[in-house]
Amino acid sequence: MTTTDDELLRSVADLYTAYDPAPPDLADGVLARIAVEGLEIEYELLTLVERVDVNAGIRGADTATTGTVALEFAGTAYRVLVRISAAEGGGRRIDGWVLPTVPMRVFLGPAGEDVTAHTPLTAYSDLDGRFEFSAPMTGEVRLWLLPLAAAEGTGESPQSPFVTPPFRV
Amino acid sequence: MTMHGAAGSGPTSSDLYDAATDAFRRWRSDDDSALDELVRMMSPVLWHVVRATGLDREAAEDVVQNTWLTLVRSGESVRDPQAITRWLCTAARREAWRVSKAATRTRPVEDDVIDARLPVQSSPEGQVVENDAKIQLWQALARLPERCQKLLRIVAWEPRPDYSSVAEGLDMPIGSIGPTRRRCLDKLRGELGSAS
Numbered sequence: 001m002t003t004t005d006d007e008l009l010r011s012v013a014d015l016y017t018a019y020d021p022a023p024p025d026l027a028d029g030v031l032a033r034i035a036v037e038g039l040e041i042e043y044e045l046l047t048l049v050e051r052v053d054v055n056a057g058i059r060g061a062d063t064a065t066t067g068t069v070a071l072e073f074a075g076t077a078y079r080v081l082v083r084i085s086a087a088e089g090g091g092r093r094i095d096g097w098v099l100p101t102v103p104m105r106v107f108l109g110p111a112g113e114d115v116t117a118h119t120p121l122t123a124y125s126d127l128d129g130r131f132e133f134s135a136p137m138t139g140e141v142r143l144w145l146l147p148l149a150a151a152e153g154t155g156e157s158p159q160s161p162f163v164t165p166p167f168r169v
Numbered sequence: 170m171t172m173h174g175a176a177g178s179g180p181t182s183s184d185l186y187d188a189a190t191d192a193f194r195r196w197r198s199d200d201d202s203a204l205d206e207l208v209r210m211m212s213p214v215l216w217h218v219v220r221a222t223g224l225d226r227e228a229a230e231d232v233v234q235n236t237w238l239t240l241v242r243s244g245e246s247v248r249d250p251q252a253i254t255r256w257l258c259t260a261a262r263r264e265a266w267r268v269s270k271a272a273t274r275t276r277p278v279e280d281d282v283i284d285a286r287l288p289v290q291s292s293p294e295g296q297v298v299e300n301d302a303k304i305q306l307w308q309a310l311a312r313l314p315e316r317c318q319k320l321l322r323i324v325a326w327e328p329r330p331d332y333s334s335v336a337e338g339l340d341m342p343i344g345s346i347g348p349t350r351r352r353c354l355d356k357l358r359g360e361l362g363s364a365s
Contacts (some may be wrong), residue, residue, distance in 0.1 A: 003358065003361075005354055006328065008354060008357060008358065009321070009324060009325045009328065009354075010325070011302070011303075011306055012306070012310070012321055012322065012325040012357075013217070013325040013326055014303075015303055015306055015307060015310075016217055016220075016221075016322060016325065017213075017217070018303065019307075020217070020220055021213075022212065022213040022216035022217070023216075023226070023230060026212045026213065026216060026230060026233060027208050027209045027212045027213075029230065029234060030208050030212055030233060030234050030237045031205060031208055033234045033237070033238060034204070034208070034237060034238065034241050
């Protein structure tokens with residue numbers, strides 16, 4: 001039996017493909033990092049229009065972990081409501097709503113300069129514009145929102161992506 | 170949305186290289202969705218290029234992401250669209266060696282020399298285990314010297330890799346990569362022949 005070098009190498013590659021497959025979400029992680037990259041250039045920065053501390057006691061480092069905070073951000077085309085509350089397990093959770101209800105990919109990442117050094121968490125808004133992060137990172141964070149391409153055939157092009165100012169979780 | 174089954178069509182497939190070149194060209198002419206396509210078709214290849222350097226899975230994922238960020242930041246520096254796959258593979262390999270050398274100073278890098286036993290099947294393709302040819306190939310590879318295992322894993326993903334980035338990582342003179350590759354392939358063929 002004679003095997004060419006290319007055939008042999010091809011079967012070595014096939015072998016590793018089978019035994020050491022790339023993570024299924026590898027490309028999604030890459031795209032999330034790329035999406036966050038260059039955010040200051042292309043993303044519309046929303047402004048905070050309202051902040052409500054629900055059942056907040058004395059503002060401080062300790063009470064901040066139990067109270068619920070509601071934030072509202074607005075830009076030229078979209079409005080985003082964010083609620084940060086206590087999760088059942090003792091951590092925090094973020095519930096968000098975006099209006100109008102265009103399907104969106106939502107990223108949550110640290111607000112610092114080195115944001116692209118981290119892989120942001122990803123969520124998608126549902127038909128009601130709702131999205132959630134049940135186990136968000138804490139500290140100073142921002143949300144990046146990317147309207148997804150309009151449904152096939154509608155001919156609408158997706159709107160520009162936008163980002164919230166930093167807020168504390 | 171175009172779906173590419175590129176990852177399954179084999180690393181040495183010229184279809185993949187053509188598709189990547191085409192997607193890169195379209196991205197250059199401001200078609201943003203083409204980058205999406207390029208990432209989806211080339212990330213699995215970069216995964217193997219990086220894993221061939223011995224990095225663990227988590228570090229490998231970071232290196233793949235950083236490679237793409239480098240492209241996005243400096244895509245203009247890729248002069249010839251036809252060189253895109255080579256550019257990506259070389260950038261990924263260099264970054265992987267850099268990370269793996271930094272890592273060995275603090276902790277041992279995952280042992281990347283294959284074991285003669287079959288690995289625990291981590292893909293859903295359970296049928297692979299039953300594939301005699303694959304088992305024989307695995308065992309034949311395991312009998313090769315470590316350097317051959319590493320080199321063959323590298324060239325399996327890129328028929329003509331940038332030899333300087335390979336030589337640097339394997340601590341071999343550039344001039345010996347070609348002959349070593351030849352010898353390793355012959356050894357592998359010999360092992361396969363003697364096993365059957």
